[in-house]
Amino acid sequence: MEKNGQxxxxxxxxxxxxxxxxxxxxxNQLLDELESGGVLRQGTSRRxxxxxxxxxxxxxxxxxxxxxxxxxxxPYVIQPPEVTPGKSLYYATSFFxxxxxxxxxxxxxxxxxxxxxxxxxxxxxxxxTTARVQASVLSLYDxxxxxxxxIDNNQASWSEIDEKxxxxxxxxxxxxxxxxxxxxSIISPSTVKLIGExxxxxxxxxxxxxxxxxxSSLLEANSLCFGRPxxxxxxxxxxxxVVSINADFLGAWLSPVHFIPAYVSRRKLNNGxxxxxxxxxxxxxxxxxxxxxxxxxxLKPSEERILLLDLYNKIAQKKGGEVFPAxxxxxxxxxxxxxxxxxxxxxxxxxxxxxxxxxxxxxxINYLLGNYEKCIDLNNNLNIASGIDSQTESFVNDLNSxxxxxxxxxxxxxxxxxxxxxxILSGIKNTRLTVNMAVTLNETVGKAKYECPVNHYLExxxxxxxxxxxxxxxxxxxxxxxxxxxxxxxx
Amino acid sequence: MCNxxxxxxVKYLLAALFLTIVIIPVRADLIQDADSVFSVGRTxxxxxxxxxxxxxxxxxxxxxxxxxxxxxxxxxxxxTLNWNPNALEISRKYQxxxxxxxxxxxxxxxxxxxxxxxxxxxxxxxDVIMIKGYMDRLVDSGLxxxxxxxxxxxxxxxASFLFLFSMTDLIxxxxxxRSWINYIILLSTGLFITYTLFVEGIALGRSPxxxxxxxxxxxxxxxxxxxxxxxxxxxxxxxxxxxxxxxxENVCMNCHIVVRNGTRSGVSEISKVISAYENLxxxxxxxxxxxxxxxxxxxxxxxxxxxVTCQECHGKVEEMDVISQVNDLSMxxxxxxxxxxxxxxxxxxxxxxxxxxxRFQKGEIDTVTIxxxxxxxxxxxxx
Numbered sequence: 001m002e003k004n005g006q007x008x009x010x011x012x013x014x015x016x017x018x019x020x021x022x023x024x025x026x027x028n029q030l031l032d033e034l035e036s037g038g039v040l041r042q043g044t045s046r047r048x049x050x051x052x053x054x055x056x057x058x059x060x061x062x063x064x065x066x067x068x069x070x071x072x073x074x075p076y077v078i079q080p081p082e083v084t085p086g087k088s089l090y091y092a093t094s095f096f097x098x099x100x101x102x103x104x105x106x107x108x109x110x111x112x113x114x115x116x117x118x119x120x121x122x123x124x125x126x127x128x129t130t131a132r133v134q135a136s137v138l139s140l141y142d143x144x145x146x147x148x149x150x151i152d153n154n155q156a157s158w159s160e161i162d163e164k165x166x167x168x169x170x171x172x173x174x175x176x177x178x179x180x181x182x183x184x185s186i187i188s189p190s191t192v193k194l195i196g197e198x199x200x201x202x203x204x205x206x207x208x209x210x211x212x213x214x215x216s217s218l219l220e221a222n223s224l225c226f227g228r229p230x231x232x233x234x235x236x237x238x239x240x241x242v243v244s245i246n247a248d249f250l251g252a253w254l255s256p257v258h259f260i261p262a263y264v265s266r267r268k269l270n271n272g273x274x275x276x277x278x279x280x281x282x283x284x285x286x287x288x289x290x291x292x293x294x295x296x297x298x299l300k301p302s303e304e305r306i307l308l309l310d311l312y313n314k315i316a317q318k319k320g321g322e323v324f325p326a327x328x329x330x331x332x333x334x335x336x337x338x339x340x341x342x343x344x345x346x347x348x349x350x351x352x353x354x355x356x357x358x359x360x361x362x363x364x365i366n367y368l369l370g371n372y373e374k375c376i377d378l379n380n381n382l383n384i385a386s387g388i389d390s391q392t393e394s395f396v397n398d399l400n401s402x403x404x405x406x407x408x409x410x411x412x413x414x415x416x417x418x419x420x421x422x423x424i425l426s427g428i429k430n431t432r433l434t435v436n437m438a439v440t441l442n443e444t445v446g447k448a449k450y451e452c453p454v455n456h457y458l459e460x461x462x463x464x465x466x467x468x469x470x471x472x473x474x475x476x477x478x479x480x481x482x483x484x485x486x487x488x489x490x491x
Numbered sequence: 492m493c494n495x496x497x498x499x500x501v502k503y504l505l506a507a508l509f510l511t512i513v514i515i516p517v518r519a520d521l522i523q524d525a526d527s528v529f530s531v532g533r534t535x536x537x538x539x540x541x542x543x544x545x546x547x548x549x550x551x552x553x554x555x556x557x558x559x560x561x562x563x564x565x566x567x568x569x570x571t572l573n574w575n576p577n578a579l580e581i582s583r584k585y586q587x588x589x590x591x592x593x594x595x596x597x598x599x600x601x602x603x604x605x606x607x608x609x610x611x612x613x614x615x616x617x618d619v620i621m622i623k624g625y626m627d628r629l630v631d632s633g634l635x636x637x638x639x640x641x642x643x644x645x646x647x648x649x650a651s652f653l654f655l656f657s658m659t660d661l662i663x664x665x666x667x668x669r670s671w672i673n674y675i676i677l678l679s680t681g682l683f684i685t686y687t688l689f690v691e692g693i694a695l696g697r698s699p700x701x702x703x704x705x706x707x708x709x710x711x712x713x714x715x716x717x718x719x720x721x722x723x724x725x726x727x728x729x730x731x732x733x734x735x736x737x738x739x740e741n742v743c744m745n746c747h748i749v750v751r752n753g754t755r756s757g758v759s760e761i762s763k764v765i766s767a768y769e770n771l772x773x774x775x776x777x778x779x780x781x782x783x784x785x786x787x788x789x790x791x792x793x794x795x796x797x798x799v800t801c802q803e804c805h806g807k808v809e810e811m812d813v814i815s816q817v818n819d820l821s822m823x824x825x826x827x828x829x830x831x832x833x834x835x836x837x838x839x840x841x842x843x844x845x846x847x848x849x850r851f852q853k854g855e856i857d858t859v860t861i862x863x864x865x866x867x868x869x870x871x872x873x874x
Contacts, residue, residue, distance in 0.1 A: 068698060073778040077771050079739035086732035086790075 085110065092119055094464045094474040095133050095457060098184030098411050099213060101125075101384060101466040102133045102257055106458065106477045113137050113458050113477045118257070124466050128257040139456065140478070144441040146453035147482040153446055158485065161450055168433045169202075169406060177405030177432070178204045180395060184411045185209055187383040188463050189471070194488055208395045211387035212417040214354055215254070219388060221359035222378065225367070229388070230381035232372075233467055234350065236262035239375045240343040241278040243336070245304060245362075247352030248287040255384055255466075280336065282307065303329070304353060308361040311337060312368070319368050344369040348376060354389075380468050396420070399427030406433040409448065410487060416443040437487060453484040460486055535624040543621030546614075547578075553613040558597075560622070563608070567635040572813050574708065574755040579634050582626035590616075590623045604757030647687050654680040696783055702815030703777045708760045713753075716809035722801050729801075733789040737776055740768045779814050780805070786822075787872050796840040797861075803828075829866040833858050 075085075082089060088107045095102040095116070103122035107115040116137050118127040139145075148155050151164070172179060179202050186192060186209070199205035215231055223229035234249070236242065236259055247253045250260055266277035281293035282304075290296045299307065310329040314337035317323055340347050347369055351362045366376055398404050400423055407428065414424045421443075428434055428447055436448035439456055459481065462474035535543075545551050548566075549559025565577040576584075585593050594616060595601075600609040614622075657676040660666055667673055714720050722729070725742055729735035743764050751761055767774050782788055793799045801808060806817030818824055834841050836848050836859075844864055851859050865871065 068696065068781075070703065071778040071781050073737050073776045074773040075737040075776070076739035076741075077768060077773050078741045084728045084732045085736045086728060086734035 083111070088114075091475060091477045092121075093458070093477060094462070094466075094472045095129075095136060096187055096462075096464050096466075096474075097132065097136070097457070098186075098211070099384075100130055100132050100257070101187065101255060101464060102129050103466075103472055104129060104133060106137070108477050111478060113140060122472075123470060124472075125255075125257040126261045128260055130257050133257075136457070139440065140458050140481070142440055145439060145456070145482060146441060146445065146451065146484065149453060149483065150451040152449060153451070158483075161452060165433065165435055165450055172405045172432060173202050173204075175405075176203050178206060178398065178403050179406040179408070180398075180404050181205070181207045181408045181410070182210055182395070182412055182414070183207070183409070185211055185384065185386045187465055189465050190463050191488060206395075208391055209387040210392045210395075210412050210414065210418075211385045212413065213385075214387055214389055215385040216387060216389040217354045217356045217359045219386065220356050220390075221363050224360065225363045226378055228378060228381075229386075230378060230468075231384060233377040233380050233382050234259060234348055235375050235377060236277065236348065237265050238346060239266070239277060239348045239371075240275065240346040241280070241339060242347070243280045243282075243340065243349045244289060244293070245282045245299065245308065245349075245351040245353075246284060246301075247350040248283075248289045249350060249352075250289040250292060251287050253289075253350075253352045254382060258382075258466075278339070280339075297331075301353075304351070305355075305358055305361070307333070308351070308358060308365070312361055312365050315341060315365060315368050321368050340365075340369055345371060345373065346375060347371055380470075382467055383465055392418075396423050396427060399424065399430065402430040404431055406435075407431045407448070408435045408437070409444065410437040410454070411439075413438075413442045413444045415447055439484075453482070454487045455480050455484050459484075535621065539621045540624050540628065542618075543623070543625030546618055546622050547625050551618075553615075553618070556611070556613055558612045558614060565634065566629075568637055570702075570704065572704065572708065576759045577634065578626070578629055580759075582629040585623065586627060586630050590620045593623050593626075594619045602758050603752060604755075643687070647684065650680040650683045650687075654684060697819045697821055698781070699816055699819035701779055702813050703779065704813060705777055707763045707774055707776075708756055708813075710812040711808045711814060712810055712812050722808075729790040729794045731791050731795070733787070733791060735790045740764065740774065744768055779816050780820060782820060785873055787874065796838070798835070798838060826862075826867055829861040832861050834861060834864065 076083070088109050091106045091108060091113075093104060093106055095104050102125050103119040104116050105119045106113045107117070114137065116129060116133055118125050118129045118133075120127040149158055149161050150156055151161060169179065181195065181199070183195075186195070195207055199207060218231050219229040222232065231254065234254075242263075248256075250256050250263065263277065267279075269276060279293040279295075281290045281296045282299040283290045283296070284299050284301050284304075306327055307329045309324060309326040311333050313323050313326055314333055315321070318337065318341055340349070348371060349362055349365050349369070351358050353359075366372060372378060395404070396418070399407070404427070415421050418424050425447060433450075434448035435450040435452055436444060437452045437454045438445055439454055445451060455476075457474065458477045459479065460474060460476055464472045464474060466472065542551065546558065547560045549557040549562060551557060561578065563573075563575045564581055565573055565575075569577075585596075594614075596605065597609055597612050597614060597619065600606045653676055657673045657680070661670060661673040661677070715722065725738035726735045727738075747761055747764055751765070752758055753761055764774065793804075794801075804818060806815075808814065834844075836842075836844075836851070841848070841864070844859075847856075847859050847863065850856050860866075
């Protein structure tokens with residue numbers, strides 16, 4: 001302990017005991033003086049004092065001179081009669097982003113959409129929505145949205161772009177060059193018709209449908225088996241047993257929001273029902289669908305085909321169909337086969353793997369079990385996806401060989417989600433005219449010469465046919481926020 | 492050499508020439524007649540601007556009468572209502588107009604109210620130019636601001652200093668010999684500081700008596716009091732929505748498409764509404780009754796279900812020229828009413844509370860207040 005800068009240990013040690021005592025007395029005297037209240041010559045007390053002083057000063061200043069900010073209230077100049085400030089208006093519209101469909105109710109306040117819920121009057125999805133649909137209200141206000149048209153990444157006007165693109169297209173058409181329209185799946189009958197009319201005006205026009213998440217094997221399998229490249233509608237409410245192999249139909253496969261009400265109606269025994277829909281699930285990863293299953297088994301992706309072929313054989317044996325030579329699955333599937341046969345005609349087998357061979361086997365099993373009459377509906381098919389992988393592949397080849405002269409892209413992002421995106425980018429260089437129509441900034445934006453942003457679905461009039469025979473309309477819930485145009489006007 | 496043109500005469504001649512060359516262009520306007528005096532654009536000298544300011548403030552006698560613009564048109568920011576537009580407003584309005592327009596409005600005013608007040612101004616065109624010069628300057632400088640009153644703050648600071656000095660003196664330095672002096676100082680300043688902190692702290696965010704001047708001098712006393720316009724004619728969403736709403740301009744235009752002259756304000760205020768409507772610009776009203784963000788309040792619940800009259804919370808609005816917030820809108824004030832106000836069982840909204848109604852009819856309980864039907868549940872307002 002230091003006092004007055006003196007270290008007691010360093011005090012000169014007196015020679016005699018008496019001197020030592022005197023030193024100790026002096027020592028004690030100093031201590032007494034300090035304890036009785038002499039000013040401590042330590043810097044910290046002054047600092048503390050200043051700190052407290054400053055704080056109280058500042059808080060007093062803040063308390064006394066802080067003025068409450070002025071709040072303003074701006075009314076409408078001419079208020080639309082249906083708008084009441086403070087109350088929300090609900091608009092019924094449809095959501096389709098090339099991947100999922102939903103009939104929705106959009107809650108708006110002061111002309112701005114703030115929340116989306118499913119439309120419970122809808123036959124397709126009742127009150128259900130998926131995460132994408134919920135998030136889409138935010139993508140309307142996304143700052144990364146394209147706000148104005150551009151040529152070579154410089155802001156341009158619509159009239160300029162129209163002039164140039166139309167003249168360029170005319171030139172290419174005159175030479176007979178190939179004009180390709182690359183879009184995601186389109187389920188709007190009016191748009192399909194419009195594209196047809198658009199294409200009819202050109203000598204060499206091709207419409208390539210490209211899905212980032214492809215159900216192409218389903219389409220091709222059905223085309224090979226039944227002659228119709230469609231995705232069937234799965235009626236879970238009519239089934240007694242569902243066997244799903246890597247198909248997350250309650251989570252993200254096809255249209256979960258459409259399957260869930262049907263599935264739930266057969267799982268919840270509310271009305272005195274006695275039997276439930278039985279759900280058996282094989283999967284390689286973890287999914288919500290697997291978690292809901294009655295029996296869930298792990299499966300290596302390599303074993304999927306073996307499993308299916310073995311199951312097919314077992315069923316075929318009992319039902320008298322053709323048995324194929326195949327390795328036997330590690331587990332005994334005869335029990336499962338028996339269950340399926342016991343509820344034949346009222347069962348569904350699905351696989352979520354995008355492999356033609358596997359889908360063909362799935363079709364075969366379903367056919368043997370006679371599921372196609374009731375449970376799997378090929379006539380009222382789902383219009384969710386229509387992209388065929390082989391077509392996309394040949395398109396990319398054409399692109400790179402220089403056959404494609406004009407490329408118009410709408411709602412696709414091949415620079416990101418095509419497996420070999422470098423080929424797309426290099427192929428684009430071979431074209432003479434590229435036009436990209438997109439909503440938000442993504443990897444493909446900036447690669448085309450003409451950037452023509454389109455309206456968000458919440459700003460557009462549209463229609464949709466999610467299931468063959470069920471039509472739906474889409475209305476805008478807000479005026480277009482930016483300098484964008486409806487996709488159809490581009491025609 | 493030349494007897495006539497000696498040095499002196501030459502000097503005089505040169506001086507005369509110089510003066511004629513320099514001065515005539517400068518004072519050329521004086522030579523012309525009054526009407527065309529405004530068409531000559533000239534920059535004002537410093538003394539002209541000063542004279543303009545003095546004219547504006549009525550410090551110049553023109554034939555025994557002074558014209559005092561500042562008497563009616565505020566030059567200083569004010570918190571009381573003055574029916575005349577303030578100096579900044581008129582300066583802004585006439586900034587883009589010429590001095591001859593100003594001359595017209597001062598000497599030959601068109602409107603009824605203006606003609607009443609702009610009477611017999613003995614202003615020459617020169618004076619008008621100088622006043623215009625001052626007004627143009629006013630647009631840049633704005634109204635004079637009042638200094639804020641900070642007596643409370645200074646008292647608080649002095650009290651804190653005293654407290655601290657006294658504390659340090661008591662504990663450390665012991666300059667004051669008698670410790671009871673320190674104790675008294677500590678006690679009194681301590682009480683003052685605590686009182687101020689509590690009172691000011693609780694008052695933070697509350698603004699009773701807040702009555703800001705609005706961009707357009709809309710008087711509820713005229714509209715709701717004299718003309719007896721129903722509250723819900725303008726604030727129609729009070730019955731159906733959580734916000735009572737400020738009327739959109741098309742509601743104002745329902746009457747003011749015809750009514751263009753105010754008794755006290757003339758055309759100045761109503762013309763603001765008309766021009767805002769024609770230019771499709773909303774009027775930027777200042778919201779007087781503000782609740783903090785963590786509170787939910789629904790007008791529809793109180794007006795339609797509770798049948799509370801507007802005056803119970805907002806005071807006698809029909810007597811106010813400028814709306815002021817009469818209640819502090821604190822939670823305590825809300826809860827007070829919820830605890831004492833009785834509910835009327837004739838009101839359809841309360842038909843659910845049959846048990847309470849029966850007990851009330853039988854006489855088992857003598858009042859049924861809002862708090863008994865859930866009016867003081869936290870989640871009703873803070874969710």
